[in-house]
């Protein structure tokens with residue numbers, strides 16, 4: 001029977017959604033490899049241990065609380081060392097992380113330290129005999145690879161939102177995991193600049209309202225913001241044309257070289273639908289497009305398209321969405 | 329500064345892909361290949377850092393069959409000084425195996441900075457750079473969206489979800505490059521001529537054993553054909569109705 005170790009990512013003293021998804025994926029893997037336990041490493045600043053029960057709610061058998069003032073920020077080397085050391089001493093079958101900014105960084109570090117094979121950005125997984133099999137979108141989401149991974153342990157990072165976190169309540173045993181200090185030269189986090197408050201992250205939002213060059217001017221993004229507000233908790237994205245021109249920060253860019261998103265609803269406003277943009281959003285469940293050019297490629301993927309001037313349509317749409325949500 | 333950049337030869341990201349008959353690879357017929365996009369940003373970043381510092385050396389590395397030499401030559405036409413081709417019959421999908429080959433070679437290179445792309449277009453994995461750093465025991469920044477060097481210290485910015493880290497690190501170090509650092513320049517005619525005479529060293533790649541293998545490749549399901557529901561503001565009520573009753577997102 002093989003246990004699985006999970007990195008339960010935290011930020012600002014809270015457990016992140018990707019952490020719960022990773023626990024769910026780990027549970028699936030543990031079941032597929034013979035029904036072992038899921039052990040979650042909850043690393044954060046002193047006090048983070050109070051959050052341990054939440055991981056039990058989502059199916060962790062054991063929560064390993066690793067508290068350190070350093071873990072208030074993303075102490076990459078120390079976190080990697082702590083995860084790798086625990087994975088080694090605990091004899092786990094696999095280490096599971098989220099494919100988030102933290103998990104993207106930590107996964108290969110842990111794999112290299114353990115000399116373990118790694119698969120990243122995984123959307124599904126299964127196991128048979130000594131082989132773990134995963135699905136991984138490659139070629140900027142244009143090809144789905146099925147990868148077979150041999151050896152033990154293996155490191156797997158799961159795409160945010162690909163696994164829906166499901167509750168599977170356990171009275172998780174809580175244990176202490178002593179942080180392992182970084183060795184040698186390290187990276188120093190000088191500062192963390194928090195982005196605009198009040199909007200969900202692009203990777204976590206269920207609705208994304210996104211603008212392109214068709215908005216004509218940076219100030220027109222306030223119309224996009226207003227629509228996002230009308231939807232409630234929507235995130236705001238952008239094309240590279242817009243981030244290149246400095247209308248929006250680079251971190252808002254969706255596409256092949258930006259963020260890859262898969263919300264329930266993606267609203268593309270004044271976006272042509274270049275192949276590199278589609279690479280980042282074509283797996284969205286429902287796509288809406290507004291563009292004045294009826295030949296724009298975005299209409300090929302839009303479930304609902306409106307041909308017209310986005311500047312003129314936006315206020316009308318915003319009012320209608322608001323009214324619909326208020327039940328008029 | 330002495331800067332190394334590792335790059336992969338990948339198909340043009342604008343291509344339409346077909347799966348080969350083997351169903352474990354893409355059909356390469358008619359595809360154009362170039363250095364992977366993020367490695368292209370890394371080459372540009374390296375050139376700019378050395379131009380700013382007024383000297384140094386920039387060296388490119390690629391693991392792969394003979395066709396990677398064309399990609400390495402392209403980097404030299406952009407201004408890179410020399411290239412090292414680590415010869416392998418094929419590039420394994422196992423990023424750790426590739427990292428081992430690069431680390432074995434870079435270990436004795438005496439580089440101040442080793443740059444990678446944050447991920448390669450084809451593998452879309454983001455493993456090789458960070459794993460190489462770990463194998464070399466060097467500090468590593470992944471997915472830097474800004475990068476500068478002052479004396480023996482580097483500074484970088486890295487995007488988190490909804491925030492950004494401002495980082496400082498001692499050289500030598502490894503950095504994997506996100507978009508935002510630099511857009512690659514086009515080789516000049518002079519650059520292309522000069523590249524023909526620049527040194528290209530070839531040696532066997534010491535790949536680690538491949539424990540990750542491709543079992544199958546398939547195209548994702550096609551989206552149903554798009555539908556235009558109307559024109560102008562007049563179409564808004566219909567859209568809202570569809571979002572409520574059909575898509576059920578409102």
Ligand SMILES: Cc1cc2nc3c(=O)[nH]c(=O)nc-3n(C[C@H](O)[C@H](O)[C@H](O)COP(=O)(O)OP(=O)(O)OC[C@H]3O[C@@H](n4cnc5c(N)ncnc54)[C@H](O)[C@@H]3O)c2cc1C
Pocket residue numbers: 211212213214215238239240241242253254255256257258259269270271272273274275276277280290291292293296308309310311341365
């Ligand atoms: C290697 C590489 C990587 C790339 N990565 C990305 C990426 O990650 N993300 C990305 O987005 N792009 C990326 N691109 C760029 C991409 O090719 C396109 O250039 C970009 O997506 C276009 O942005 P856009 O749709 O805002 O602008 P345009 O292509 O200029 O489109 C503007 C659209 O707005 C419409 N429009 C104009 N006025 C109005 C109006 N009043 N009302 C309604 N509609 C109007 C026009 O009809 C047009 O369709 C990449 C390119 C390369 C080469």
Ligand SMILES: Nc1ncnc2c1ncn2[C@@H]1O[C@H](COP(=O)(O)O)[C@@H](O)[C@H]1O
Pocket residue numbers: 334335336337364366367389390391392419423426443444445446447448449451452453454455456457
């Ligand atoms: N075969 C290779 N040869 C040299 N560098 C590579 C190779 N494969 C990947 N890289 C580098 O590692 C980065 C990340 O690749 P990957 O881990 O495959 O996503 C790329 O952007 C390149 O900089």
